[in-house]
Amino acid sequence: MNFDPLNQFQEDVTNVLVRHKSLLDVITKFQESCSRVNRAVVKSASNCGCIEIIGKHQKVPSDATYEEINQFLSNNIVGELCDVCRDKVEQEIGNCLFYLAAVSSTLNIELSDIMEKQWKNIKTLGKFSLY
Numbered sequence: 001m002n003f004d005p006l007n008q009f010q011e012d013v014t015n016v017l018v019r020h021k022s023l024l025d026v027i028t029k030f031q032e033s034c035s036r037v038n039r040a041v042v043k044s045a046s047n048c049g050c051i052e053i054i055g056k057h058q059k060v061p062s063d064a065t066y067e068e069i070n071q072f073l074s075n076n077i078v079g080e081l082c083d084v085c086r087d088k089v090e091q092e093i094g095n096c097l098f099y100l101a102a103v104s105s106t107l108n109i110e111l112s113d114i115m116e117k118q119w120k121n122i123k124t125l126g127k128f129s130l131y
Helices: 004-016 023-048 066-072 083-106 111-129
Strands: 051-053 077-079
Touching: 004 083, 004 111, 023 051, 023 083, 083 111
Parallel strands: none
Antiparallel strands: 051 077
């Protein structure tokens, strides 16, 4: 797999990261940015109403096989993000990715290496790769 865009993104993040060089600053900004993703999604439901989040117990027959489970599960979302909400959620996910790259760079870890290892685990272990 070619992860060049990911490597380039991480390198560019490292080059523009000036204000938050400390690992403590970076991980708290990462935490904050992830919270803002959640907030943007929730506001799409609560303020805009373009989506509805139905949080109810999902019933899966006890005799369902692993391959059949997806037939019985839902993502709990009714509707679609409107353009305004989609833009906001994408912006917040982008910020979260920025700070994830910054955390990785600060710790001298390549995001592409992590992604490749994770992808190989999924391909090798399949359903057993779930924690």
